[in-house]
Amino acid sequence: MPSSQRLPPVERRAWIALGVSTLAALLTVIDVSIVNVAFPSIRRDLGASEAGLSWVLSGYSISVGAFLLLAGRLADQKGRRLLFMVGVGVFVVGSFLSGMAESVTWLVSARVLQGVGGSILGPSSMSMVLPEFPPERRSMVIGIWGASAALGAAVGPSLGAILIDLASWRWIFLVNVPIGLVLLAITPRFVRETRDPDARGGYDLMGVPAGTLGIALLLLGVVEGERWGYGSGRTLATVGVGLMLVVVLFVRSARHPSPLIDLSLVRIRSFWSAGLGQVFFTSAFIATILFNTLLLQELWGWSVLAAGFGVVPGPAFAALLGGPVGSVADRVGHRTLLVIGSVAAACCPAWLWWGVTVESSWTTTMLPAQLCLGIGVSCSFATFASLGLRDVPPARFGVASAMLRTLSTLGFAVGVAVAVAVLTASLHLGRLAAFGRVWAMLTCTFMVGAIFCAVACPGKPAGAPPALRVRQPVPTGPGAHLDPGG
Numbered sequence: 001m002p003s004s005q006r007l008p009p010v011e012r013r014a015w016i017a018l019g020v021s022t023l024a025a026l027l028t029v030i031d032v033s034i035v036n037v038a039f040p041s042i043r044r045d046l047g048a049s050e051a052g053l054s055w056v057l058s059g060y061s062i063s064v065g066a067f068l069l070l071a072g073r074l075a076d077q078k079g080r081r082l083l084f085m086v087g088v089g090v091f092v093v094g095s096f097l098s099g100m101a102e103s104v105t106w107l108v109s110a111r112v113l114q115g116v117g118g119s120i121l122g123p124s125s126m127s128m129v130l131p132e133f134p135p136e137r138r139s140m141v142i143g144i145w146g147a148s149a150a151l152g153a154a155v156g157p158s159l160g161a162i163l164i165d166l167a168s169w170r171w172i173f174l175v176n177v178p179i180g181l182v183l184l185a186i187t188p189r190f191v192r193e194t195r196d197p198d199a200r201g202g203y204d205l206m207g208v209p210a211g212t213l214g215i216a217l218l219l220l221g222v223v224e225g226e227r228w229g230y231g232s233g234r235t236l237a238t239v240g241v242g243l244m245l246v247v248v249l250f251v252r253s254a255r256h257p258s259p260l261i262d263l264s265l266v267r268i269r270s271f272w273s274a275g276l277g278q279v280f281f282t283s284a285f286i287a288t289i290l291f292n293t294l295l296l297q298e299l300w301g302w303s304v305l306a307a308g309f310g311v312v313p314g315p316a317f318a319a320l321l322g323g324p325v326g327s328v329a330d331r332v333g334h335r336t337l338l339v340i341g342s343v344a345a346a347c348c349p350a351w352l353w354w355g356v357t358v359e360s361s362w363t364t365t366m367l368p369a370q371l372c373l374g375i376g377v378s379c380s381f382a383t384f385a386s387l388g389l390r391d392v393p394p395a396r397f398g399v400a401s402a403m404l405r406t407l408s409t410l411g412f413a414v415g416v417a418v419a420v421a422v423l424t425a426s427l428h429l430g431r432l433a434a435f436g437r438v439w440a441m442l443t444c445t446f447m448v449g450a451i452f453c454a455v456a457c458p459g460k461p462a463g464a465p466p467a468l469r470v471r472q473p474v475p476t477g478p479g480a481h482l483d484p485g486g
Helices: 012-046 050-066 068-078 080-099 104-127 135-166 176-190 207-228 233-255 263-267 269-299 304-310 313-332 334-355 362-390 394-429 431-456
Strands: 193-195 474-476
Touching: 012 050, 012 080, 012 104, 012 135, 012 176, 050 068, 050 104, 050 207, 050 394, 068 080, 068 104, 068 193, 068 207, 068 394, 080 104, 080 176, 080 193, 080 394, 104 135, 104 394, 135 304, 135 313, 135 362, 207 233, 207 394, 233 263, 263 269, 263 394, 269 304, 269 334, 269 362, 269 394, 269 431, 313 334, 313 362, 334 362, 334 431, 362 394, 394 431
Parallel strands: none
Antiparallel strands: 193 474
């Protein structure tokens, strides 16, 4: 390769920093899915009701989504590494308290605290690492980071089943404690502190609580809608108040000198198209993972442990492809990868819709579908993040990452809620037919996302992205004299 085309070298410490970031992201995503397999054990040990068990999962998901925007703004203002370490610390404390819970109320409260920690470290986990790498390698970095998150969504059930089988349900939480302590020990050594040099102090005392509470209420309405009834006054009132508070957030952000969200980012086509496009993809993806697991357990009668491993090939394949695919994103164009990825992911539910019966073979139905999903995830999951940050000034990485992750969290919640609603409404046709309707809906969702990306996402830029032409965030602390690009 000619020297002019060679990628800039990267220090060993930058790769270690990436490992720290991806491990933290993996832990927070796993904790969304790992709890499902522990419900029978928790019900038996703590005497939990169905409503209590649902809040063990919902409390975590809602608290993660609610504080992302505030965490992203604080990361840019106070320092990405600092917020990351605070988030890991809160996550570790929440994990320890969850593992020691003696009642359902205790467990739900600890899970909410754990979710707050995941919300704080989420935006900073990627934004603190990107300045460690030269611009030419950032798509690859985001690809690796995104692949780890996708892998975490699927390995949670199998990992949880193993821990429960070997020890008890408490270890699905307690295992996070030593890992978190290691992250806290090595982060200051290998990750430099960066922040937005133009960040101003002060907060919007109306916009911050309005945005936080508004997003929490939206997630609450979506997550609990199936149990309350989607047309019930309780659900409609919760979602309605949430929407009004989000409107207040946008109005305040347009006027306040220190807004919770940076509305100037919405004018960047690559940012808003990636944010909306990932809502289609993430909503279909998380529901596909859920219903693939339910297929193995409810239609084919597999054990929890076997079903957990039965859905691993797709995300594992995505993890293997994540780095290489991310490295070519800038050359082939993000839009091309996103369209290919959405269509490939659509082949997963489409293949199951077409071929699954009660007597079907895993090798001829589930495995091909999983590999299609793996290709789709590798081309899409991290590419949305890469495109979303492509034209964002590096000084705004934290708040931009938070906005993208908030949309992704809403996609996760909506996807599961809609899929469960379709299944419930179709059960009178028989379980296999009901699953078929869900797979048809998921196929359409992926394909609508592909069409949206083809129309709305920008093509390959003619020159260097604008984000690469602005000044880098200002490093502080040990090693601050070094070039932040690595």
